Amino acid sequence: MVVDIVRLLPAWLLVGVALGLAATGVVAATFYAADRLFPARNRAGGGPSVDGAERRRMEVRDYLRSIGERVRENHAVDGVTVPFFLPEREVAITFDAHDYFRLREAGVSAVLAEHELPGHSLGRRLPFDVPEPEPRARRTPNPVAAAFDELGVPRTADAAAVKRAYRERVKEVHPDQGGDEAAFRRVREAYATASAHVEGEASVDPVPETRGTR
Incomplete structure (x- = not known):
């Protein structure tokens, strides 16, 4: 039945549909090839996209050092590797909720720093008095x-x-x-x-x- 309907259509319409499908295929193939050859970039800045996890680590690291805390990174505590450990305070800082509760159950003083939490807000969660960090311009x-x-x-x-x-x-x-x-x-x-x-x-x-x- 479909074949019969197609036979009734004018030749110019069939040719137009065929050319349209071919053009669509060419465009799709071009975009696919461009995406493979040129990986996605940060379009706002024109450079490669920034690793959010590493940026988060840098933010927390900078804050902890700004308040004078000695930091160990990727430190193992009771079988859990945490991004940051404060040896003088015996406090573990993690971004993973599962690890946080596991450490708390083991009796470890742990702090959960969600990925959306600003680095400077971490001080409100630390289980000790936190000094006011010096302004960046004043740090030498x-x-x-x-x-x-x-x-x-x-x-x-x-x-x-x-x-x-x-x-x-x-x-x-x-x-x-x-x-x-x-x-x-x-x-x-x-x-x-x-x-x-x-x-x-x-x-x-x-x-x-x-x-x-x-």
């Missing part, structure tokens, strides 16, 4: 102080203490141990800076071998 970054904070040792630590702290931190962040490449790089840089401060540029120890991280 001190690379030496930041290096010792990264390693978790005081500025008065000697070379042996710095090396021990470095080895301990490497066990936590080494990519071969399930750690984060960016955190591992920061720890290595912190060790180099702290060692140079303790021993002087001319006598700084080379970064210890970390492949085994025994």
Whole structure:
């Protein structure tokens, strides 16, 4: 029946429909090929899209350091790896509600930072008095102080203490141990800076071998 109806249609109409379908196919194929060859970009800024999870981490990290808290990242607590752990407070900070309740049931002091929570609002949830962070313009970054904070040792630590702290931190962040490449790089840089401060540029120890991280 359909064939009979098609036969009754004028030839020019059939040709037009066929050309329209062909043109639609060509356009669709062009868009598909362009999407494969040129991945989606951030159209507002013209650059690649920003990783929201990493931006969130940077925001929380910046806030915690602005209030003077020493931070360990990707730290294991009672079998749960949390994005941030405050060793001096024994407080775990996580973005995952399941991990949050699991830690609370285990008796761990935990804070849930939902992804939509602004970094500066985290202070209201921390279980201790939080100082007012200094305005960003007034902060004067001190690379030496930041290096010792990264390693978790005081500025008065000697070379042996710095090396021990470095080895301990490497066990936590080494990519071969399930750690984060960016955190591992920061720890290595912190060790180099702290060692140079303790021993002087001319006598700084080379970064210890970390492949085994025994």
